[in-house]
Amino acid sequence: MASNVTSDRDLNQVLFEAASCVLKVTLNRPxxxxxxxxxxxxxxxxxxxECEQDPQVRLVIVKGKGKTFCAGGDVVRLIKFMLKxxxxxxVDFYRKQLTFDYLVATYKNPVVFLINGAVMGGGAGLSMNAKFRIVTENTVFAMPEASFGHHPDVGASYxxxxxxxxxGEYLGLTGAKINGAEMLACGLATHFVxxxxxxxxxxxxxxxxxxKSVHESNISRIIKEFVGNPVLKEGCGLKR
Structure with missing residues (x-):
């Protein structure tokens, strides 16, 4: 198992925990x-x-600390950089972010995202390109970049x-928010728990x-044991 990575500068903004053959990753800026x-x-x-090359790591689980999964990139810091x-x-920030988003999308090992809470902008880029995207009744999705003169990036065009x-065009152009049930109905989420x-x-x-050996079918089977049946709200454009 690869060693834990910490940052003294920012008080462990990401927590890494090895649990048997599983690496648990927690975004830690609640x-x-x-x-x-x-x-x-x-x-x-x-x-x-590191973990992609480590035979002991067979699954990665990613979640957020607190009531939000990830509300995007730290725009405040980026604006401070630009003002200076x-x-x-x-440029380095976006290069590193897009490189990581691509790595997740092409990752050799299964990655399960537990999206319990808001997932917006860069948080969507982090998780929406993975094969297992689990949402809950607390999940809220949006691409709000248009509200401050930007456009959806981080793989959103895919x-x-x-x-x-x-x-998808509607979500990208308006920044409209949808909930976990709607994410499942339109295909942004793979499971609702x-x-x-x-x-x-x-x-x-x-x-x-x-x-057991790790196959996507095994992971899907275990997740399906916990799935719920969300109800789309009245007036939802996805409700048939």
Whole structure:
């Protein structure tokens, strides 16, 4: 198992925990809605690269500390860099972020994202390109970049363009918010699990995969034991 990665500068913004053959990754800036900093992305990228080559790591689980999964990149820091004229730091941030998003999308080992809470902007780029995207009744998705003159990046042109009809264009252009049930209905999420069952499902994954070979079918089977049946709200455009 690769060694834990910590940052003294930013008080362990990402926590790494080895549980048998599973690496648990926790975004650890709850007061800042787990917004991604350069240091966080650098830690994630370095650790994921190490673990992809580590035969002891058979599954990665990613979650957020507190009530938010990840509300995006740390825009405040980026604006401070730009106001100081430090554009190389801004470029480095986006280069590192997009490199990590691509790594997740092409990762050799299974990655399960537990999206319990808000997932927006860079947080969506972090998770929407993975094969297992689990949402709850607390999940809120949005790409709010348009509200401050930006455009959806972080792979959004890939995962939004694959939604039914023009729903992806609608989300990208308006920054509209949708909940976990709607994410499941349109294909942004792969599974819906009630928040009260998330910890039990996580434990079941760790326990089962410690003694069995890791295949996507095994992971899907375990997750399906905990899935709920969310109800789409009245007036939802996805409700048929």
């Amino acid at each position: 007061r800042q809605l787990n917004c991604l900093t350069f240091d966080m992305i650098a830690q994630l990228l370095r650790t994921f690269e 004229g430090d554009f190389p730091s801004v 995962f939004l363009s694959r939604l039914p009809g023009h729903f 009630y928040s009260k069952d998330i910890e039990s499902m996580e434990d079941a994954l760790c326990e089962a995969l410690s003694s």
